[in-house]
Amino acid sequence: MNCQQAGLLIDSYADGELDAAGILELEKHLRECPACAHALQNLKGLKKAVTQDPLFFAAPAELRLKLKAGLHSQIASNPMQSLWNWNWLTAAASAVAVVCFALWLAAVLTRSSAQQQLTREIVSSHVRSLMANHELDVASSDQHTVKPWFDGKLDFSPPVTDLAKQEFPLIGGRLDYLGNRPVAALVFHRNKHVINLFIWPATQSDQKPVTSGSIQGYNLVHWSETGMTFWAVSDVNETELMEFSRDFVSATAKAPAGR
Amino acid sequence: MVDERKRLKSFEQTVLPHLDAAYNLARWLAGNDHDAQDVTQEASLRAFRFFGNFRGENSRAWLLAIVRNTFYTWLRKNRPPEIAGELDDEALVVEDASVGAEILSSKFADADAVRHAIETLPVEFREIVVLREMEGFSYKEIADLADVPIGTVMSRLARARRLLQKKLAGEFKRGGQP
Numbered sequence: 001m002n003c004q005q006a007g008l009l010i011d012s013y014a015d016g017e018l019d020a021a022g023i024l025e026l027e028k029h030l031r032e033c034p035a036c037a038h039a040l041q042n043l044k045g046l047k048k049a050v051t052q053d054p055l056f057f058a059a060p061a062e063l064r065l066k067l068k069a070g071l072h073s074q075i076a077s078n079p080m081q082s083l084w085n086w087n088w089l090t091a092a093a094s095a096v097a098v099v100c101f102a103l104w105l106a107a108v109l110t111r112s113s114a115q116q117q118l119t120r121e122i123v124s125s126h127v128r129s130l131m132a133n134h135e136l137d138v139a140s141s142d143q144h145t146v147k148p149w150f151d152g153k154l155d156f157s158p159p160v161t162d163l164a165k166q167e168f169p170l171i172g173g174r175l176d177y178l179g180n181r182p183v184a185a186l187v188f189h190r191n192k193h194v195i196n197l198f199i200w201p202a203t204q205s206d207q208k209p210v211t212s213g214s215i216q217g218y219n220l221v222h223w224s225e226t227g228m229t230f231w232a233v234s235d236v237n238e239t240e241l242m243e244f245s246r247d248f249v250s251a252t253a254k255a256p257a258g259r
Numbered sequence: 260m261v262d263e264r265k266r267l268k269s270f271e272q273t274v275l276p277h278l279d280a281a282y283n284l285a286r287w288l289a290g291n292d293h294d295a296q297d298v299t300q301e302a303s304l305r306a307f308r309f310f311g312n313f314r315g316e317n318s319r320a321w322l323l324a325i326v327r328n329t330f331y332t333w334l335r336k337n338r339p340p341e342i343a344g345e346l347d348d349e350a351l352v353v354e355d356a357s358v359g360a361e362i363l364s365s366k367f368a369d370a371d372a373v374r375h376a377i378e379t380l381p382v383e384f385r386e387i388v389v390l391r392e393m394e395g396f397s398y399k400e401i402a403d404l405a406d407v408p409i410g411t412v413m414s415r416l417a418r419a420r421r422l423l424q425k426k427l428a429g430e431f432k433r434g435g436q437p
Contacts, residue, residue: 008417011413011416011417011420012398012413015391015398015416017397017398042363042424043420045363045364045367046363046367046420046423046424046427047392048367049366049367049368049373049427050373050377050388050392050393050423051392051393052370052373054370054374055370055373055374055377055393056279056283056393057279057282057283057286057287057295058279058282058283059278059279059281059282059283059299060282060292060296062296063278063282063296063299063300064278066296066300067275067278067299067300067303067304070300070303070304071267071270071271071303071304071307072267074304074307074308075263075264075267
């Protein structure tokens with residue numbers, strides 16, 4: 001090995017990157033060549049010189065603070081992070097929505113089941129009145145007979161009107177019991193069919209006649225007016241029952257319910 | 260779902276311990292504190308963005324590679340003349356390494372003289388010196404980090420050292436420096 005070749009290996013040697021064979025050859029040359037040995041000493045001195053402490057720059061505290069702020073703001077502005085937040089917000093909102101929906105559904109179901117129970121009671125009452133031959137407590141087509149009959153028997157005064165002109169003649173009335181309270185029942189006929197009209201004070205605002213479907217072949221229509229709730233039930237078809245309901249509404253509107 | 264805060268904590272634990280090394284490299288490359296802080300800040304934020312790609316081999320080398328890339332991007336934008344031409348590795352012919360030991364040993368102890376000598380090296384030499392001597396990276400690690408062949412790392416390092424020795428010996432006749 002000559003000095004030129006040694007010069008090419010000396011840095012790797014000083015850096016500990018020379019392979020074993022290279023080390024053997026170079027060390028042999030270094031023992032024989034004072035100039036190259038001297039160069040190695042210089043190199044070692046230089047390596048030591050550039051690694052002395054004063055040459056290292058430590059990150060200023062100011063930079064660390066800035067970086068910390070920068071990293072946190074990057075988290076805040078990161079779209080994934082917003083998505084993450086958004087997801088959490090959505091989840092929370094969904095949970096609230098689910099609870100609200102459940103409460104609403106429970107309320108609706110409770111109400112509808114209450115209404116279902118009421119319609120069943122109405123139909124049962126209607127059927128009972130037909131079966132037990134207990135259609136009437138007061139048999140009269142005269143509204144001025146029927147209406148006073150309820151006085152003293154109920155805590156309210158139901159509107160009574162004869163609809164003979166509309167081919168729904170008033171047959172009479174009776175007391176009945178629905179939804180844990182006494183109610184007025186007016187009986188009308190349509191041909192051979194019986195229409196029971198149940199009346200009691202309303203707990204809700206006025207409502208136009210609406211059909212409540214049919215139970216066991218009986219149709220139901222109900223409405224609210226002038227502080228009363230009306231339920232009409234009959235085996236007449238839905239159209240005729242609606243017709244009856246509207247006739248009753250317009251007749252009582254013309255002839256106010258008051259005495 | 261990625262927990263960003265966990266990611267930041269992990270980043271702070273694995274990468275931020277090397278902030279001194281990052282700043283040191285940036286400081287040697289940029290030449291002043293203000294620019295070095297800008298480069299380090301930008302590089303660290305970039306590192307955090309790319310942290311998901313880091314596979315946990317050598318976080319210091321990984322961070323310093325980003326610092327280096329950030330610096331060159333910054334350099335092209337802010338100081339175009341400094342990298343106007345590609346460094347010609349053959350332009351700096353290094354001769355005899357046997358400079359007078361007596362002169363050198365006194366200079367070696369002079370931190371300011373050594374600092375000045377390093378500062379006046381071409382930037383491509385400077386970074387190799389910092390990475391090899393101050394950070395202790397192997398030739399292979401430097402080659403990966405700086406994306407150059409190992410041979411280039413070796414030749415630049417050797418030439419950087421000869422230049423430093425010459426500068427410290429007060430010999431500025433050759434070496435391509437003004």
